[in-house]
Amino acid sequence: MMRTRPLKVALLGCGVVGSEVARIMTTHADDLTARIGAPVELAGIAVRRPDRVREGVPAELVTTDATALVKRGDIDIVVEVIGGIEPARTLITTAFEHGASVVSANKALLAEDGAALHAVAQRHGADLYYEAAVAGAIPLVRPLRESLVGDKVNRVLGIVNGTTNFILDRMETGGTGYSEALDEATALGYAEADPTADVEGFDAAAKAAILAGIAFHTRVRLDDVHREGITEVTAADIASARRMGRTVKLLAICERAEDGRSVTARVHPAMIPLSHPLASVREAYNAVFVEAEAAGQLMFYGPGAGGAPTASAVLGDLVAVCRNKLNGATGPGESAYSRLSVSPMGEVVTRYHISLDVADKPGVLAQVAAEFNEHGVSIETVHQQVKDGEASLVVVTHRASDAALSATVGALRALDTVRGVAGIMRVEGE
């Protein structure tokens, strides 16, 4: 039984993603109709610069008045692909108030204000879907919200930012420094003119907050996520990792504490073994491991950004929301009943790779080892090297808390025989 009144969609934003959404809705209209059970129609497209509207986008639908579009009252679903906090937040809220459901690709907004938006959606009996906000085309939000909803997720660990993975991959394969690799990423369109959101880890941190919230059924705010970017990663770090059979990746890691009562979420560069599946994730690809009590270890891999992949995720959500509308139902809302606390970085327990420049004289290693021992940080391996009269130590620790490690490093810096701490990086995935 096919309904004939079409579901009406308002598209907010018509850049790289929005124009792909419009293109697919037009070219694949028959398939979408069959899959939804009713026709779906693009009823309006709000843009900032109508002169920049791309080829293939129906010009008669374009408006610069996004507010009027979401207030029209006949819009069933608003697709928000503007990004950023405002005006996206106000437009989405207005859309809910006028009876629409919302599909969004906006990780920054969801991370900052997801709970409030979910509350408004629920109040109005509307859906808020956002698969495209995390890891582009890779199904991750739906598997966590639905497929693994009967399981207990203990860990989410992955590469969720394509730009930084591209840069680190180039540093690894080309042996180049950070700036050179960033320039290459910019020239090839993988990095934006202002790369801050990517290289400083803000984008990955927003995704980590969203993933941790869904995975652990709790609220994790953006401020709860410990964040370090890749701007301090050097060619020497990568070479040092390589000598130990490891590579460097920017990871987002969300973990449930062993006692089950708190969680942690963090984004930072880390060394992982070359044999780890994430080590072979090249260029701008994303990949995420999910560890759950019953399911075991799952991995999801694919293109983490780009117009078409992101549009694929948006359209999957659009079909789901349309089906819900036809059913007079809504899909899963926010699930934050666990109310777990988020522990600070100092309580995170992991392993560390520390490079020290030291005096080339007897007793230095003993002195250094004593400081680790003093702070309860157990050493797994030490590599000592003397080159051109300069001595260096590379220490890899067993698992220790971030606080204990920081205290150790502070004490090492105070030693006369330690000339400098050349690098500290966490070791994951072993």
Next chain:
Amino acid sequence: MMRTRPLKVALLGCGVVGSEVARIMTTHADDLTARIGAPVELAGIAVRRPDRVREGVPAELVTTDATALVKRGDIDIVVEVIGGIEPARTLITTAFEHGASVVSANKALLAEDGAALHAVAQRHGADLYYEAAVAGAIPLVRPLRESLVGDKVNRVLGIVNGTTNFILDRMETGGTGYSEALDEATALGYAEADPTADVEGFDAAAKAAILAGIAFHTRVRLDDVHREGITEVTAADIASARRMGRTVKLLAICERAEDGRSVTARVHPAMIPLSHPLASVREAYNAVFVEAEAAGQLMFYGPGAGGAPTASAVLGDLVAVCRNKLNGATGPGESAYSRLSVSPMGEVVTRYHISLDVADKPGVLAQVAAEFNEHGVSIETVHQQVKDGEASLVVVTHRASDAALSATVGALRALDTVRGVAGIMRVEGE
């Protein structure tokens, strides 16, 4: 707002998977209640042998009368983890007729009779979910039915049977023959006493039929799937693959033809490059690539079988179906509107690796090459080897139809100078 009348679940089967489902429903009852929005209660467990019921399974719920259980009338959801065609089919149909929705892990039944079961479900306004039927805990059915529903899937290619992957992995890493590796798999519990369903590819073919149907929105019957198992794979095949930088995997491959009007589905051993992500899928793990027009190439990886992983998938579906019940709605049903034809194996186009034992005399290569040319099969590489007076040729072809390749092999067998065709295997993933 929490509903207090519990949703009642009948569990059919309490073996490796069923007992895990019962255990998780009991130990994680509070989480399930919070996630569903209503309590969910195990109302009965049908088993064949009540004396074999496992520890931790509530004995008072156990019955041997599965038919009476599904006919009770107060059951909201039936979880079927018996497997096989009958009595599962009749029990599921009876469950629908008595107002229940169904979660099933039964790949054989879904592949053989999925369309009819979906029709009964739809007639009764019930859900039929079956994430656990394909690739255990790996979310694959839901991503295809929901996440990628706005995209156009062109190809699904993967390792969907853990037993055969374990055997091939052992042959690869241990250099052992097929029988020895099968014995090891049996001893470790990876293969059943009668391994036919796995090693002859029946299990993988059922999954291929299900995946192809969902991916292409069409009907693919089990009989439509070309099926070859791994019983003919030899240590020599694997050594030959290794010399060319490849390994052997049992693959399920579902493809849309380039003209878009037909599809193919097949299960057979194939050589893939060692650099391909599927080459590093070890032991009993599963991994599936999905290629879609907008999303690009996605990969899903995880444990493909086992009690707990399969139970995780069952419980995800159980929560989804419970939510649908509370919403008074149903999830996606069968989507087969495309009505694409399924082409026979002869029309599949791929590459081939052919080992020939030939006479050690001049002109043989020219003769062999002429036969390939005659049948329109283009040669990519030839390796010629003479050892102990025996000459062999290993030919790898460019893309050709299976029909053209078969005709070529027939002609080669008829040549006086060809003593035998030692091995033919398809080459994929390049």
